[in-house]
Amino acid sequence: MSKKRLIPKLQLRTSGYNKKRMVLVITKQFGHVIEIGDPVSQAKIFQDQAADELIFINIDKDEKSVEKLASVIHQVSQEIFMPMTVGGGVVTEDHFRTLLSNGADKIAINTQAVKDPSLISKTSKRFGAQCVVVSIDYKQEANGRNLVYLYGGQEKTNIDPVEWAVEAEKLGAGELLLTSIDHDGMRDGLNLDITKQIAQAVSIPVISGGGCGLAKHFIDGFLIGKADAVTSGSFFAHRDQNLMQTRSHIKNAGINIRVHT
Amino acid sequence: MVGILDYGMGNLLSVYSAFDYLATNVMICKYPEDLAGVDRIVIPGVGAFKDCIDKINNTGFREALDIEVLKKGKPTLGICLGMQVMASKGTEGGDHDGLGWFDATVIRIHPTDTDKRVPNIGWNDVTFDSKVPLFKGLPDKVDFYLVHSFYMKTVVASDVVATYDYDFPVTAAVLKNNIFATQFHPEKSQDYGLKILENFIAWKP
Amino acid sequence: MVELRRCKKCLLPETHESIIFDEQGICNICRQNEFKNEKIDWAKRKEDLRELIESHRGKYDYDCIIPFSGGKDSTWTLYYLMKEYKVKPLVVRFDHGFLRPNLHENTTKVLRNLGADFHTFTPSWKVVQKLMLQSFLEKGDFCWHCHTGIFSYPMWVALRYQVPLIFWGEPSAEYTSYYSYDQPEEVDEKRFNRYVNLGITALDMAVRLSGNNVDERDFKPYTYPPLKDLRKLNYRSVCLGTYIPWDVKMQSKVIHDELGWQGDRVENVPAEYNYEKIECHMQGVRDYIKYVKRGYTRPTHLASIDVRHGRMEREEGLDMIAKYEGKKPASLEIFLEMVGLTEAEFFQIAQSHSVSPWRLNLVEQEAGEKMPDFGKWTREGKMKREDAEQQLQNWKKSQ
Numbered sequence: 087m088s089k090k091r092l093i094p095k096l097q098l099r100t101s102g103y104n105k106k107r108m109v110l111v112i113t114k115q116f117g118h119v120i121e122i123g124d125p126v127s128q129a130k131i132f133q134d135q136a137a138d139e140l141i142f143i144n145i146d147k148d149e150k151s152v153e154k155l156a157s158v159i160h161q162v163s164q165e166i167f168m169p170m171t172v173g174g175g176v177v178t179e180d181h182f183r184t185l186l187s188n189g190a191d192k193i194a195i196n197t198q199a200v201k202d203p204s205l206i207s208k209t210s211k212r213f214g215a216q217c218v219v220v221s222i223d224y225k226q227e228a229n230g231r232n233l234v235y236l237y238g239g240q241e242k243t244n245i246d247p248v249e250w251a252v253e254a255e256k257l258g259a260g261e262l263l264l265t266s267i268d269h270d271g272m273r274d275g276l277n278l279d280i281t282k283q284i285a286q287a288v289s290i291p292v293i294s295g296g297g298c299g300l301a302k303h304f305i306d307g308f309l310i311g312k313a314d315a316v317t318s319g320s321f322f323a324h325r326d327q328n329l330m331q332t333r334s335h336i337k338n339a340g341i342n343i344r345v346h347t
Numbered sequence: 348m349v350g351i352l353d354y355g356m357g358n359l360l361s362v363y364s365a366f367d368y369l370a371t372n373v374m375i376c377k378y379p380e381d382l383a384g385v386d387r388i389v390i391p392g393v394g395a396f397k398d399c400i401d402k403i404n405n406t407g408f409r410e411a412l413d414i415e416v417l418k419k420g421k422p423t424l425g426i427c428l429g430m431q432v433m434a435s436k437g438t439e440g441g442d443h444d445g446l447g448w449f450d451a452t453v454i455r456i457h458p459t460d461t462d463k464r465v466p467n468i469g470w471n472d473v474t475f476d477s478k479v480p481l482f483k484g485l486p487d488k489v490d491f492y493l494v495h496s497f498y499m500k501t502v503v504a505s506d507v508v509a510t511y512d513y514d515f516p517v518t519a520a521v522l523k524n525n526i527f528a529t530q531f532h533p534e535k536s537q538d539y540g541l542k543i544l545e546n547f548i549a550w551k552p
Numbered sequence: 553m554v555e556l557r558r559c560k561k562c563l564l565p566e567t568h569e570s571i572i573f574d575e576q577g578i579c580n581i582c583r584q585n586e587f588k589n590e591k592i593d594w595a596k597r598k599e600d601l602r603e604l605i606e607s608h609r610g611k612y613d614y615d616c617i618i619p620f621s622g623g624k625d626s627t628w629t630l631y632y633l634m635k636e637y638k639v640k641p642l643v644v645r646f647d648h649g650f651l652r653p654n655l656h657e658n659t660t661k662v663l664r665n666l667g668a669d670f671h672t673f674t675p676s677w678k679v680v681q682k683l684m685l686q687s688f689l690e691k692g693d694f695c696w697h698c699h700t701g702i703f704s705y706p707m708w709v710a711l712r713y714q715v716p717l718i719f720w721g722e723p724s725a726e727y728t729s730y731y732s733y734d735q736p737e738e739v740d741e742k743r744f745n746r747y748v749n750l751g752i753t754a755l756d757m758a759v760r761l762s763g764n765n766v767d768e769r770d771f772k773p774y775t776y777p778p779l780k781d782l783r784k785l786n787y788r789s790v791c792l793g794t795y796i797p798w799d800v801k802m803q804s805k806v807i808h809d810e811l812g813w814q815g816d817r818v819e820n821v822p823a824e825y826n827y828e829k830i831e832c833h834m835q836g837v838r839d840y841i842k843y844v845k846r847g848y849t850r851p852t853h854l855a856s857i858d859v860r861h862g863r864m865e866r867e868e869g870l871d872m873i874a875k876y877e878g879k880k881p882a883s884l885e886i887f888l889e890m891v892g893l894t895e896a897e898f899f900q901i902a903q904s905h906s907v908s909p910w911r912l913n914l915v916e917q918e919a920g921e922k923m924p925d926f927g928k929w930t931r932e933g934k935m936k937r938e939d940a941e942q943q944l945q946n947w948k949k950s951q
Contacts, residue, residue, distance in 0.1 A: 088462075089470060103763060118950070122760055123755070127755045135745065167364075191494075324950065326905040335908070344490055
């Protein structure tokens with residue numbers, strides 16, 4: 087059994103105080119954005135705390151978002167020596183090439199994967215499935231149904247996240263990144279139900295995120311949700327916790343996770 | 348001066364940045380003749396065996412490597428696919444000849460447990476020979492980051508200096524004379540990965 | 553009340569940072585201590601220490617820098633290096649703003665008895681207040697300025713005076729598992745990021761405080777210097793406890809006997825532990841917040857050390873914990889004035905950082921005793937409520 091992974095999520099945005107600067111933010115249900123740090127500084131901290139990987143998502147919604155992301159990753163690559171997944175506004179194969187050559191190891195695609203599913207198979211073939219992460223944002227409706235949302239939670243679709251996950255694997259995705267919009271930043275736990283349904287429906291690794299507020303939530307994500315990896319942003323930014331602390335809680339729960347001193 | 352081979356395959360930026368971070372002179376070798384001007388050589392690689400060996404053979408790097416690595420004995424580090432092409436033969440997508448620096452064949456990894464995925468992507472505990480100077484300063488238990496479907500199966504057991512368990516011992520590193528190679532990515536393995544690179548810089552084979 | 557799982561040997565609970573229990577239910581800190589006692593060649597380490605000192609002696613304005621608080625560990629470090637190795641140190645103190653009167657007396661005694669140049673720095677209180685409030689809100693730990701200042705500031709001094717060797721005191725492996733005893737613990741930026749700065753660098757803190765009227769330059773004392781500058785200096789920043797086995801009881805006795813160093817009573821801790829954490833008058837609040845978040849605090853910490861060293865039986869330890877833990881400190885009122893919060897807000901904020909599975913049962917909190925020097929702890933520089941408001945409101949919106 088592969089070891090379970092702990093992956094900090096670093097969301098990027100242009101600073102509200104300085105248009106020339108990209109900062110890290112945390113969000114609440116994909117709204118209410120709070121600026122919490124510098125990308126290179128935080129990436130270094132997570133590296134020194136022995137994170138298994140890093141995920142960078144640019145949440146700016148403009149044509150320059152991939153360019154800005156590439157620039158941040160390039161800077162980060164000078165001091166960060168660990169696997170990195172990056173995403174946010176990725177639409178073309180060229181975007182893949184740009185980001186990979188700037189130091190990224192895996193690329194996350196979200197909205198565009200739904201709009202043009204052939205992007206998954208094309209990039210999987212060209213760059214290898216291990217490079218292609220399909221990111222799925224979903225929200226639970228009033229009637230209890232879960233639906234996929236696009237454009238950072240702005241556009242509702244009629245797509246079921248579990249069905250889409252299965253489809254994405256068929257098309258060549260190497261990994262899935264799930265984010266529960268309702269739980270995002272709410273610190274009330276992951277959506278274990280959807281996580282488990284997807285984890286059991288596919289054979290590629292599943293990363294679950296959105297909602298961690300206690301170490302227990304990570305443990306539940308692994309034991310109940312059957313996730314291969316858990317990702318979080320708010321938890322490490324706004325709690326008296328760090329990766330090594332969280333990791334030891336997870337290890338004490340009997341889960342096979344990397345331990346590093 | 349450390350020279351990193353640029354034969355059109357592989358993520359050079361991370362490898363370059365790692366050596367740069369360690370405050371070592373490093374350059375990208377775009378042309379075979381560049382190898383003559385460096386003291387140590389790094390062969391990175393990501394992708395498929397055939398593409399890799401073809402590119403090395405067709406760009407003039409093959410001849411340059413024969414001189415700089417085999418004849419002049421410059422300390423050389425191979426990473427991931429860069430390690431695999433050092434074998435005599437690869438079997439990915441058919442049989443292909445490698446550089447032949449190690450008497451070995453590159454075959455698909457074959458875990459018996461269906462829970463173990465191929466490609467194997469992630470951190471794995473690596474067991475290593477602590478007498479090897481490239482492993483100096485590592486704790487007894489170390490994990491490194493790997494991404495691969497194929498591995499190097501050697502004929503000479505003593506060529507293998509590190510393995511990890513995937514239902515069977517998978518070659519994680521090999522060493523012969525002035526050539527050291529790792530299946531894992533030291534430039535993606537945080538502090539202990541950097542330690543290996545640091546040791547490579549100081550290595551006197 | 554939630555029952556916490558504890559180490560079968562030393563009593564540290566599952567909420568202690570970085571603790572991992574093995575198959576026997578014994579914690580990694582106990583195992584690290586076993587390693588320290590059984591597997592380390594201390595004779596060789598002492599020889600390494602001698603070599604390290606000799607390779608630096610006489611070459612710079614000072615043989616080494618010794619970061620100093622006046623507490624037991626830094627006093628021992630200074631004493632030991634000067635007595636055993638006759639180094640010429642530059643003693644450097646970052647003043648966190650809460651030094652107690654007895655501590656000042658100790659510092660004078662120690663420095664006059666030993667004789668060393670002393671460099672002390674006190675950062676702007678107005679900046680410290682903002683940092684205290686922000687880090688309490690976002691990390692449940694108001695000591696960010698202290699953690700970062702204590703570990704960064706002496707490095708800047710090292711650069712300014714061009715003194716490469718820096719000696720710290722105990723290795724963290726004594727108390728936590730961010731590092732183990734079998735690896736040398738360099739006191740460097742990696743360690744700073746790993747746990748010292750609470751996951752926030754000065755640069756990150758500046759982002760978090762954007763719009764709060766702070767000058768970028770205010771963050772300099774809390775910033776770790778650039779690696780390339782430290783490398784140019786060929787810096788070596790090490791723990792004395794890597795080279796000699798750390799023994800706080802023996803060490804406190806020696807500095808008391810030899811230098812007249814005095815212990816002090818400390819809030820909500822049995823009187824006989826008068827060598828612990830005597831340098832800060834916010835210690836009581838700090839310890840109490842830990843109890844609110846993690847369900848244990850200093851009495852557990854002290855009992856665990858004694859139990860591990862065979863100086864106390866496990867049952868005795870549990871009794872001591874039951875008797876002393878969980879009391880509200882008298883100094884809480886001072887803390888609230890310094891950061892402009894109400895007591896209700898204090899609990900709300902501290903509890904938001906609860907570490908699972910612990911959850912504090914907020915019943916009537918027993919009050920702890922006032923310390924004899926309580927009246928001398930300054931009440932100057934209270935934070936006006938309207939100044940705390942912006943930070944507090946931003947935090948509330950994010951929760």
